[in-house]
Amino acid sequence: MEKKYPRILFRKRLKDLRKDMEEVSQKTLKTHKLAVDLLMEYDEEKKEKVIKNSRAIDDMVFNLExxxxxxxxAEQPVAGDLRFIEACIKVGSHLKxxxxxxxxxxxxxxxxxxxxIPRRPLEDLKHMSDFVQMMLSKGIYAFLDQNMEMARELRHDDDKVDDLFDQTLEHVTRSMFEDKESISYLVNLxxxxxFLERVGDRAVSIADRTIFMITCEKP
Amino acid sequence: MEKKYPRILFRKRLKDLRKDMEEVSQKTLKTHKLAVDLLMEYDEEKKEKVIKNSRAIDDMVFNLExxxxxxxxAEQPVAGDLRFIEACIKVGSHLKxxxxxxxxxxxxxxxxxxxxIPRRPLEDLKHMSDFVQMMLSKGIYAFLDQNMEMARELRHDDDKVDDLFDQTLEHVTRSMFEDKESISYLVNLxxxxxFLERVGDRAVSIADRTIFMITCEKP
Structure with a gap:
């Protein structure tokens, strides 16, 4: 077997790690999309798929770690390589x-x-879930492509999610006020x-980790 | 300067890391207690202290990582030492x-x-916050003392938190139903x-990580 020089082996292992990150990132993006689509049109099979995927993502991240x-x-990486590997551990836990x-x-x-479901809050959640899905893909591609500008943008996108959250809160509590019978199920909205607000926060954390990986500055 | 054998230096660095973990664990325990006490008796100064502490914990964990x-x-640790250091990174992110x-x-x-605040939901939250505080200290001491039995107990404690959550949800929605004017602020309960349920989940994650650290089994 052709004797591999250590550094070639190291480069190969880094490439494998990156491939694993791409795979678990894609699975997370699809799983989140599947979940938010259930809000508009519920489907039992798709719901089971989301649950199954979330466990699969957990296992993928565990192995990746x-x-x-x-x-x-084993390889005592330094500087950028070390920060990339460390970022994979952190971004992996965000994806999980x-x-x-x-x-x-x-x-x-x-x-x-x-x-x-009352029309206004449902529209709010549709708007919020679309926006958060965009943030998530931006955060993931900023990390995979080491794209600093895209990573920095996410900080501002997060303010928008907070506004959408407050708006949803206002419309849901108003609907509860107008129809007391709806209180027990509208709490789920x-x-x-x-949950969407937390996904947005995680997308920002992925972007922050990307900025740290590239610049060594804690955002 | 007396030449330190590498292994002595390594042991010293491990001890420092453990000391850092103890410090940030204690700060997290105190900060959580301070926060839940605000539910019973609000105090502006204590609230600011909680906010300040949460940022300090973030910085402590960042440096610890x-x-x-x-x-x-630098030291290529193996087996138990490697799993302990890795556990410090994961437990640190839970504490953050x-x-x-x-x-x-x-x-x-x-x-x-x-x-x-209506009496029943407030009692539920008091009960839940006391229980979660206990889980948190159990999880932290299980990790610091590498106590497997204590770590395994936490899995069952978590079921209790889910019951307390459902009970709180029921009493809060009933209070909302009985007094529509309260809806807009009772959502905060x-x-x-x-948030308490999530702290409980994190305590379980610290315990799971302890079990993995000791046994190499994914719980």
Whole structure:
């Protein structure tokens, strides 16, 4: 077998790690999209898929972490390589958490499937989920492509999500006020808005980690 | 200067890392306690302290991560030492998140400070916050003392938190139903219950990480 020079082997292991990150990132993006679509049109099979995917993402991240840590211990990477590997560990834990938030959204959507959702709050959540999905893909591609400008933009996008959250909160509480019978199920809309807000925060954390990886500055 | 054998230096660096973990763990425990006490008796100064502490915990964890990663890269630890250092990185990120959840609780408590909170939901939250505080200290001491039995217990404690969450949800929505005017501020009780549930989940994650550190089994 052709004797591999250590540095070639190291480069190969780094490439593998990056491929793993791409795979788990794509799975997270698809799973989040699947979950938020359930808000508009509930489907039992898709809901089960979201739950199954969130566990698969957990396992993928667990294995990815093992690889990253053993790569650091075995190869003593420095500077940019070390920051990239470390970033993979951190971004991996954000993706894992987003997977579970998607599962939370799917389970809350199930509780609402037979209920009449007032138009305004539903529109708010549609708007918020579209926006958060965009933030998530921006955060992931900023990391994979090491794109600083895209990463910096996400900070401002996050303010928009906070506004959409407050707007949803206002419309949901007004609907509750107008129809007391709806209180017991409309609380699920509040939790969904909260889960989406947390996905947005995680997208910002992925972007912050990207900025740190490239510049060594804590944003 | 007396020439330090590498292994002695390594042992010293491990001890420093452990000391950092103890410090940030204690600060997190105190900050969470400070935050949940605000539910019973709001105090502006204590609220500011919680916010300040949550940022200090973030910085402490950031520095701790740097130390842990450079320790892995420089000293090529293996087996138990490597799993301990890796666990410090993961437990650190849980503590950071718990610090921010404490800040969320404090900010929600501020929104309720001038409101009349119905007795039942307030009792539920008191019960839930006491229980979660216990889980948090159990999770932290299980990690610091590498106590497997204590870590395994936490899985069952988590079921209790889910029950307390559902109970709080039921009593809050009933109070909303009985007094429509309270809806706009009682939603904050729902979010506080949600934040406490998340702190409980984090305590379980610290325990799971402890079990993995000791046994190499993914719980």
């Amino acid at each position: 093992r690889k990253a840590i053993s790569l650091i211990a 958490r987003i997977g579970y938030l998607a599962a939370n959204i799917a389970e809350a959507a199930e509780k609402l499937k037979d209920e009449e 509040l939790f969904i808005a909260r | 740097r130390k842990a990663i450079s320790l892995i890269a 998140r718990i610090g921010y959840l404490a800040a969320n609780i404090a900010e929600a408590a501020e929104k309720l400070k001038d409101e009349e 729902l979010f506080i219950a949600r």
